[in-house]
Amino acid sequence: MQQTENDPVPAIAMRLKIEREARGWSLAELAERSGVSKAMISKIERCEASPTATVLGRLSGAFGLPLSVLLALAERAQERVALQAEQPVWTDPETGYTRRAVSPPNSLLELLDVSLPAGVRVPYPASAFAFQHQQIWLLSGRLDFQEGPVTHHLAEGDCLLLGPPADCVFFNPGKEPARYVVALTRR
Template identity: 55%
Template sequence: MSSIDIDNSLGARIKYEREIRGWSLTEMAERASVSRAMIHKIERGESSPTANLLGKLSGAFGLTISALIARAEANQNRLLKFADQPVWIDPETGYVRRHISPQSDLPIDLVQVTLPSGKAVPMPQSAFAFLKQLILVTQGELIFVEGDIRHRMTVGDCLELGPPVDCVFVNESSSDCVYLVAVLTSK
């Protein structure tokens, strides 16, 4: 799926999630702390949301970013082939998010993230407020800033996220960092 197709699918899904809740654009903007105009542009597929913005929108719905992207993709197969795994690229940082688990009734989502060298991706507290997560570094080094706590993680290190706070994923190294995120959902 091209980035234009995923932008259109995400926009349509965000609009659908907003409308099934009976929220106006104004109410959605207030809940997500995102401008009404930006949500409108995303819903029409005219703008690609950043990772931070997608975190705010999915958090307002009580969904993980993974669940929102998976719903946009609407893949119901138990086997999710590599070539069919939804991939989303943050237009601001080049951060690549690959949803590797198939959409199912299991209460877990698996996501692989590639964070380019020298990049940082902030995530708002609202993206973590309703779920539990583990982060496992599989390549490179990751600095994970969780509120006032700075975790330096290398290959094989696994962290359980604490109480929801604003966080930042940082790659201070000279090569890409790849990590897995296991998200316990309330499906």
């Protein structure tokens, strides 16, 4: 019989829901755009049906993605370990600010490992985190976090829950790099 029990249905279900919600579409809207009934989309997202190639083609078309890409994303979403070597890192060449996406792709909860060099200021506009729940946890060094009118002075180990969206600024007042975790989830 089959060698690798490789059922793609849960991965597809998860990916489908992520793609739809990332676009802010309801079941009805995706049904409209794809030509697939919303009842069926609901079933697929709940792993109660195994979509045919035809239906998958319509859905990926609605997302503007080639089917193979949708499937590849689905497979990656199945990976539950994100090795450090594979985690995408972004570095600002001017300030030396680095940000590493720790969480496996497409997690509901995302963890960012940030390093902020001494004396550097990083602005963070309110628009960047609307509809998100966020916390900032300082692992080492010092961090002044300006949230709208108020400023929080964080020391090692402190954890801050962000309030309603406001223009923010990260600032490292110390002499050592500040290392902190940003944890965020959509709501």
